Amino acid sequence: DQQVKQNSPSLSVQEGRISILNCDYTNSMFDYFLWYKKYPAEGPTFLISISSIKDKNEDGRFTVFLNKSAKHLSLHIVPSQPGDSAVYFCAAIETSGSRLTFGEGTQLTVNP
Amino acid sequence: DSGVTQTPKHLITATGQRVTLRCSPRSGDLSVYWYQQSLDQGLQFLIQYYNGEERAKGNILERFSAQQFPDLHSELNLSSLELGDSALYFCASSVGGRGQDLYGYTFGSGTRLTVV
Numbered sequence: 001d002q003q004v005k006q007n008s009p010s011l012s013v014q015e016g017r018i019s020i021l022n023c024d025y026t027n028s029m030f031d032y033f034l035w036y037k038k039y040p041a042e043g044p045t046f047l048i049s050i051s052s053i054k055d056k057n058e059d060g061r062f063t064v065f066l067n068k069s070a071k072h073l074s075l076h077i078v079p080s081q082p083g084d085s086a087v088y089f090c091a092a093i094e095t096s097g098s099r100l101t102f103g104e105g106t107q108l109t110v111n112p
Numbered sequence: 113d114s115g116v117t118q119t120p121k122h123l124i125t126a127t128g129q130r131v132t133l134r135c136s137p138r139s140g141d142l143s144v145y146w147y148q149q150s151l152d153q154g155l156q157f158l159i160q161y162y163n164g165e166e167r168a169k170g171n172i173l174e175r176f177s178a179q180q181f182p183d184l185h186s187e188l189n190l191s192s193l194e195l196g197d198s199a200l201y202f203c204a205s206s207v208g209g210r211g212q213d214l215y216g217y218t219f220g221s222g223t224r225l226t227v228v
Contacts, residue, residue: 004154034216043114043202043219044155089154091216098168099145100217104154 003027004092006103014111019077021106023090026071030092034100035064035075038087047088048075080110115139118203118220126228130191133223137184137205143167144186145217146178149200161186162208193227200224 004025013019023033031052036044050057050064050073057064063076077084090103115138125131137144146158157170161180172178175193180186190197204217 006154036216036219041221043116043204043221045114045219046216049216093216098143098160098162099157099170100155101157102147102155 001026002104003030004090004101004103006088006090006106008106009104010107010109012109012111013080015082016079019075019080019084019108019110021075021077021088021090021108023073023075023103024071025073025092027092027094027101028071029094029097030101031095032093033064033066033073034091034093035062036089036091036102037084038089038105044089077108080108082110082112084108085110114218114220116141116203116205116218116220118201118223120223121221122224122226124226124228125193127193127195129193129227130189131193131225133188133190133201133203133225135186135188135203135205135220137186137203138218141205141207141218142184143206143208144180144184145204145206146172146186146188147202147204149202149222150196151199155202158188190225195227198225198227 034049035047038044066073087105091100117136142163145160147155158172160168178188200222202222204219
């Protein structure tokens with residue numbers, strides 16, 4: 001049962017344009033969501049998070065949007081840079097829980 | 113350097129063997145989490161320890177076991193290895209017992225296990 005899904009295995013964008021990565025979830029008990037970035041041969045690193053009481057959180061070039069009614073969140077990167085090329089994982093956690101549930105990841109490639 | 117140390121980085125072993133993966137959490141973190149990432153898949157939660165005690169369990173096989181020692185380092189033991197156990201194994205740590213610590217988990221760089 002895949003509770004967090006990232007339906008796009010890959011995304012390719014031009015440098016300077018916007019990258020939009022999407023994530024859907026099915027578990028209504030999830031109330032905190034995170035995005036991680038992963039480079040080859042490294043572990044995932046935290047990027048940005050959002051609580052279910054918000055619908056938007058911004059940090060520099062990165063913005064996460066949450067649509068609770070649709071059980072959907074997205075990560076926007078503006079402007080995209082070649083150094084953003086990595087695998088991006090969406091993750092979610094329940095209020096009472098301790099484990100992060102991850103999506104399958106999306107490989108973002110930003111072309112110069 | 114994330115502060116979470118995993119050893120070894122690479123491990124090649126034969127089917128039927130037993131291996132031990134080691135993780136040292138970031139200084140001050142009490143929780144250790146183990147995740148498995150198979151080819152082209154997301155990270156699958158295996159098990160969590162908090163201050164020496166098992167806190168949560170995921171889809172961890174009976175052939176796998178883990179423990180957290182008094183110095184808070186953790187070991188993941190994989191036995192009777194099968195080809196399908198080949199994967200990246202990540203350890204992560206957090207300050208408290210819940211992943212909602214400010215920045216979620218801090219991950220190590222992983223151990224790549226290849227079973228031949």
